[in-house]
Amino acid sequence: MGLEFDRSILGEEFDRTEHDPVAADELIAFARALGEASPCYVEPGAALIGHPTYCIRFRGGKFFPDNLPEGLRYRMSFDAGKDIEFGVPVRAGDRITVVSTLHDLYEKTGRSGSMVFVVVRFTMTNQRGETVAVVDNRMMYRGQE
């Protein structure tokens, strides 16, 4: 694909979104949809916490930066996977802020040809400034003929 881009765009914040306060019933519905029965995830009360992967329902208002290399803009990408570093659990009433950065951009050649991976990092904090999670979203673009 011949990927060339200005590496200075890596690490630049391109979006900051604050979400509405988390409701207890949202935490419980999420955990139940995963078949969870642990009281800490499904019983209302002060001990209720979000299931660890509840954090990945939060996204930035804009998923990609405007200065993504031209060859990738407006093309369909696929969710290739995620890496999550977990911080403090989400609790009812938390207001989560998501700061988005372009974390990495690289090319790989596999059995099905060349692919470009765009890694968008969401750093999530609560209203106390505590880190809830750092999520690296790996989006994959297939090479063009």
Add this chain to the structure above:
Amino acid sequence: MADRRFDDVFEGDELGPVELFLSKDQVRAYARAVDHYFARFTDDEGARREGLPGMITPGNMSMGLLTTLVDGWAGPGKLRRLGTTFRGLVLPDRTIRLCGAVTQKDQTTRSVELDVWMESDEGERLVIGTATVALQ
């Protein structure tokens, strides 16, 4: 629920397998819970219009299910990191298996590295990953 201790864990220990029938209704409930009620996750016809073989399971839900495996083994609040690669479409209304194994112990940090994966009833690994848990 387990509250597993570091000293009781050994490299090569297995997690699961946990076998479950992943119904379309469960996938729809997840899509609704995360406000991602898109055709590809809720409706076969809509998914086919997007070029998919039928409705699919969100990758994030697969991560959530793998987390339930780790949580069930280690106890809630022990998971520190989870990394996954989505290798194949996870189609609902089928049986899947959640599996894992201990690959490494770190005495200094009292943490344990795991391989985790979700496989189809035919044994195809649809989602693979690694996880770190911290134990007492």
